[in-house]
Amino acid sequence: MDELINQAADDLAGARHVVALTGAGISVESGIAPFRGKGGLWEKYDPMEVAHIDAFMRDPGRVWSLLVKDMKVTLDTASPNDGHKGLAKLEEMGILSTVITQNIDGLHQAAGNTDVIEFHGSFARQRCMDCNQKYDTREVDISEIPPRCRCGGILRPDAVFFGEMIPQDAMWRSQQAASDCDLMLVVGTSAVVQPAALMPVYAKQSGAKIIEINPEKTPLTLDISDYLIMGQAGEVMNRIIMQMENK
Numbered sequence: 001m002d003e004l005i006n007q008a009a010d011d012l013a014g015a016r017h018v019v020a021l022t023g024a025g026i027s028v029e030s031g032i033a034p035f036r037g038k039g040g041l042w043e044k045y046d047p048m049e050v051a052h053i054d055a056f057m058r059d060p061g062r063v064w065s066l067l068v069k070d071m072k073v074t075l076d077t078a079s080p081n082d083g084h085k086g087l088a089k090l091e092e093m094g095i096l097s098t099v100i101t102q103n104i105d106g107l108h109q110a111a112g113n114t115d116v117i118e119f120h121g122s123f124a125r126q127r128c129m130d131c132n133q134k135y136d137t138r139e140v141d142i143s144e145i146p147p148r149c150r151c152g153g154i155l156r157p158d159a160v161f162f163g164e165m166i167p168q169d170a171m172w173r174s175q176q177a178a179s180d181c182d183l184m185l186v187v188g189t190s191a192v193v194q195p196a197a198l199m200p201v202y203a204k205q206s207g208a209k210i211i212e213i214n215p216e217k218t219p220l221t222l223d224i225s226d227y228l229i230m231g232q233a234g235e236v237m238n239r240i241i242m243q244m245e246n247k
Ligand SMILES: [Zn+2]
Pocket: 128, 129, 130, 131, 132, 133, 149, 150, 151, 152, 153
């Protein structure tokens, strides 16, 4: 692993335009359970019952009680871990320009990244279904469920439910960013869910180097990635940054 850490530090230092693609794995160390996979929320809940737009429209209070309330409680106190902080540091160093994320936890912005494309919107905000007013999720009072806007409208997460479209501007901007970069860091995602899975492909087709950081191999590892650094995002990012700072 030391050799790959070294290699990544060199590759990052030599890159001109780095983009990161992140998924649930980067937030696990912040205490946020992934939706998919082993130990994920979808083992506990049926997503069609608690995370589909039709279920929400049918009974917003029920979806708030079953899922959204718990997510708010978890995310209200979650903070960025070394994985997020490492990416923020890379931006500070003038190396990383954009983070494309599948996550809705807002932790990249909390860590300090300024250009974050959120495929699935953000749970850090709630929006009124009537007037579109947005609220910081932490400031939403949940003593009554579902919570309401000052206008009386029901609040919903400003994130994409199943059955809803990925925001078009997020799609377009991330394709652009992926095609323009000369190095893509793929962190904490198995990259099987579209459209995120396509981004490393666009980057590769444009000649970018692809570095994966993940505890296990993914479908990208064999064909797309130049190399995989196996491990948790926080630890690996820490070591890469340390290596870069020592040079
Ligand atoms: Zn409203």
